[in-house]
Amino acid sequence: MKKTKKSNYVLFCVSIVFCLIVSLPGLANAAPIHAGPQFVDGYYADPDVQIYNGTYWVYPTRSTQVGESDTGAKSVDIFSSTDMVNWTKYSNVISSANISWLQHSLWAPSGAYRDGKYYIYFAANAINGDGQLGGIGVAVADNPQGPYTDAIGAPLINVVRNGAGPMDQDVFIDDDGQAYMYYGSWGECNVVKLNADMKSLGTWSDGTVYKKVTPTKTGDNDYFEAPKVFKRNGIYYLTYAAGVWADSSYKVMYATSSSVTGPFVTQGIMLHTDTTTADGPGHNGIVQSPTTNDWYIFYHKRYLSSSQRVLAFDKFEFNADNTIKPVEMVEEDTFDDSTDTGWTKYGGA
Structure with a gap:
């Protein structure tokens, strides 16, 4: 009902x-079938989600609230849950207190785990060209809740290559253990290899570092930002945000490929505005339940009566041909x- x-x-x-x-x-x-409405209090956006030892961890952007100082835009809160109903908040796990080069903005955190270490990759300072202080950084901790410290003391990626803005990063570890990071805004998407230390970039067989993997152009629903890659039945799925984040055109699209480096062929809309429920859903994370094998999409949306973004998640399913059934934003x-x-x-x- x-x-x-x-x-x-x-x-x-x-x-x-x-x-x-x-x-x-x-x-x-x-x-x-569906998980329901906003699941944590407060204004948050851009959620990534990971599962460590049966616990769900959500990494969102912390939106500055009305009347709050701008310090809110320079810190990250994360949330954990064992049942996807009751959530524990961990405040300021990354902030200007532990990222020395952070100046004025911090957003789109994403998590990863390897060899006993927990990582959060993040975008900072909103640069728009080479030579500026900012881009994609990485922090590391011994526990998923932190405390996190700056892994390299500087941005991991602070250049613009193939037209992709260094932000909105997502780490994907393939079946062979190789870690990749997809990232990019401004309508273009890159993938890079991460070395085993998870804090330096590798090279491809042709000697390059950055490979363009922007999904095929389709018009109004072209890739804009926020890539997320997962693998199922040997198929690489790349979900991404199209449209404008501040209005109802914002939506989640998806593309598929047989290779980690593409080409990614756009398949269609996965989640979009529902004029009776909520507006502008997007910038998502994807996770598969280790107990039920159900797939979930975590995303932000705006209720029709508010301009503030909040966090939600929904179950989604696949068709027999491995395409994704569009998600209905109902409760x-x-x-x-x-x-x-x-x-x-x-x-x-």
């Missing part, structure tokens, strides 16, 4: 579902979890 914020529809749905639960044995225990509930999450209260009830 889909939720809505309209009171007349809510009352109607509640009455119908109550009758169904009473009359149909087992319905109350049916597994929810569902089994009505047996003793919560009213996602429902608007009317008259206090």
Whole structure:
């Protein structure tokens, strides 16, 4: 049963579902298809998600709130959960206190793990050309919650190559153990090799460092930023944000390839604005549950009544031909979890 914020529809749905639960044995225990609305308090965007030892870790951009100093834009909070319902917040795991070259902005953190070390890759200082202080950095810790320290004391990537802005990075480790980092804004996407130390760049067989992997152009839904790569059935999937992040054109597209270096062929829209629910979903993370094998997309969105971005996630599925079924940004509930999450209260009830 889909939720809505309209009171007349809510009352109607509640009455119908109550009758169904009473009359149909087992319905109350049916597994929810969608995860629901905003899952942590506060204004956040650009979530990456990783699983370490059965615990989900979410790495978002921390949005500066009205009346708050600009220090909010120079720090990262992360969240953990074992059940995707109850989340623990760890504040300021990266900030100007432990990144000496951080000057005025920090965003799009993404996590990775290798050889007992936990890494957060991040974008900082919003540079627009070579020779400026900023770009993609990396911090390291002995535990996923930190404390994190600057791994190299400088940006890992601080140049513009193939037209790709050094930001919106995502680390993908392939089946053979080789780590890659996809990144890029301004309509172009690169991939680089990460060496075993996870804090230096390798070279390709042709001696180059940066390879352009921008998905095929399709028009209004062309790649803009925020690549995320995962692998399934031997296919490399690259999800990305298209449109403008500040309006309803923002959406998640996806492309596929048989190779880690592409070419990536655009397949279609994965998630987009729902004019009855929320606006501008995008800049996502992808994760597969280790217990159920279900796939989830974590993303930010804006409720129709607000310009602030919040975090949400939804389950998604594949067709028999390995294409992705478009995600509906709706909310569902089994009505047996003793919560009213996602429902608007009317008259206090």
